[in-house]
Amino acid sequence: MNRLKKKEEGSTPPERKNSGIPKLLDDTVTGTYEDVISIIEAKIELVKIELTDKISSVAAWVILGVILIIGAAYLLTTLALLTGELMGHPFLGYLLVSMLFFSCFAFFFKFRPLLLKNMIQKILLSVHDYTK
Numbered sequence: 001m002n003r004l005k006k007k008e009e010g011s012t013p014p015e016r017k018n019s020g021i022p023k024l025l026d027d028t029v030t031g032t033y034e035d036v037i038s039i040i041e042a043k044i045e046l047v048k049i050e051l052t053d054k055i056s057s058v059a060a061w062v063i064l065g066v067i068l069i070i071g072a073a074y075l076l077t078t079l080a081l082l083t084g085e086l087m088g089h090p091f092l093g094y095l096l097v098s099m100l101f102f103s104c105f106a107f108f109f110k111f112r113p114l115l116l117k118n119m120i121q122k123i124l125l126s127v128h129d130y131t132k
Helices: 002-009 021-087 090-111 113-127
Strands: none
Touching: 021 090, 090 113
């Protein structure tokens, strides 16, 4: 009789505590989800750090390249002036240095177009330690 009274008194079934296998599954799924979110956030931060490193490396190379170009321009001007002084006319020095550059351009453009490409490719591969 007590059983009938209990059923009649409470029309809603009593709530079960989350225990056993359902609780274990819920904890596992929740923990796995949080772990995956943490891993994704860590990967994003790692990509940000690597990207910042690459950008700073490229910026440093660009600055060094500009410094090198400016230094080369002054050196070539000095060589042109020296050659012009030795030949007696300043324009002859500039003409000689210009002809040297035009002959290099013609050599790489007309006679050996793949030579420069292959040299640059080998340099870039050696920087990254790749071998062909």
